[in-house]
Amino acid sequence: VGQLKLEDGPGFPESELLPAIVKSSDDAIVGATTSGLITTWNPAAENIYGYRAAEIIGQPLTILCSAELAGEIGETLSKIGHGERVVHRETVRRRKDGTTFTVSVTASPIHDRDGRLIGVSAISRDITEQQARAAAELRRRADDLERANQSVESFTYSIAHDLRAPLRALGGYSSALMEDCADDLGEAGRGYAGRILAASQKMSALVDGLLVLSRIARAGMHLEWVDLGAEVARIAADLQGGEPERRVHFVVERPVQARADRALIRTVLQNLLENAWKFTSGQQDALIEFGTVPAGEAGVCCYLRDDGVGFEPAYAGKLFQPFQQLHPASDFPGTGIGLASIKQIVERHRGRAWAEAAVGEGATFYFTLDAEEIA
């Protein structure tokens, strides 16, 4: 086999060449009548199915599969009757000894010289091994992923623990300096120590922010129906309770039902509302609105609008990156992690987050959620 001389030497006449190719194939090549009676049976078919040609020719194709799959063969025959082919259909076949295996089958009509349908050819390949290889590959990738997750886990722990220890020393000793050695330090010295303290606190907050982000990325999702409007109303009441002297009018659409992880979506709403609350702090009478707009393809599209300081629209794209702050920290304190967490959470719900604004005209933050079918 495999050494057929196609051009020179004594060679094969074409009439012998084709049968030789069929004979040499590793794939089972089976011919059948249009009604599905087996007419041709190559050596590979003998190997794969365990039937000798002599015992199977004349038998129906359905002998090669379980009773439940017989209909599938009927379906294939009827397709071929209509001149169609069936290409690389993955299905299960049965050997003579009753064992089953996975095959990929391609079935085509056979026409005579005049184009009349005279039969069916079915080429099937045992793909059990291929599938086992694919499954092994999948397992290997799952293991790799598991290992990668573990290393992220220990990296995160290291950030949380080891990076913080020297920060505590910086903060602790600079406060000690200011408290215990205030006189020796003098005013300038106290100022410097104060700056060291502030910087260590800032870095500590940044480390916390990174941990929050990494936690969100890895948090388990438990989807349920959540009334976002009710959540907004609750957070709004908390904010108002914390600063009762501020006059802020909340307009909240209710209910706004969405499939979401309650804890994560609360983080989104909390961050958005805290932002709106913060950036309207200069307003005599502030207005904060929560509602929905037509969602198009997505499950739901929500917005939170405020009439606060707004921002330069050119920077709208940068907003959602970690540690980006468009306003000086002295005006509006924060670590710049809130919007980055929003983006991450919304994306985990197969949604999108964006913002629209103009300086002095408030800001509107939109997000979509489309988590209906996430397992």
Next chain:
Amino acid sequence: MMTRSILLVEDNPDDEMLTLRALKKNNILNAITVAHDGAEALELVFATASGREPLPGLILLDLKLPKIDGLEVLRRLRADERTRIIPVVVLTGSKLEEDILAGYRGGANAYVRKPVNFAEFAEAVKTLGLFWLILNEPVPEFMAQPD
């Protein structure tokens, strides 16, 4: 009645010094013993437990320790009849460690997040009903000598 001593288990010298400073600055004048790893802490406690000396009135326990880690120290303290009742306040370096600890059902009485400031420490002591620990008149020879 004599004030009970406090055992601080802390391997980081900066955290040790800052914790001792915070306690001293707030007039907590109990004797404070420092163990620098989990093994030393267990030796100290069990040596006291078998002798006549009173057990520490409170253990401040860091989680990440050389040799034997904090959770294991806690487990062994809780497994022994003589030491299971000693109040243990776990010092955590981060929220993450608090989570790890929460998953561990091994009976810390309270957590204080580092750096240990007096307000948090006082809160933990209050939670544990240990006012007596810090309110009793100190006996001079048991006073802490941190530096």
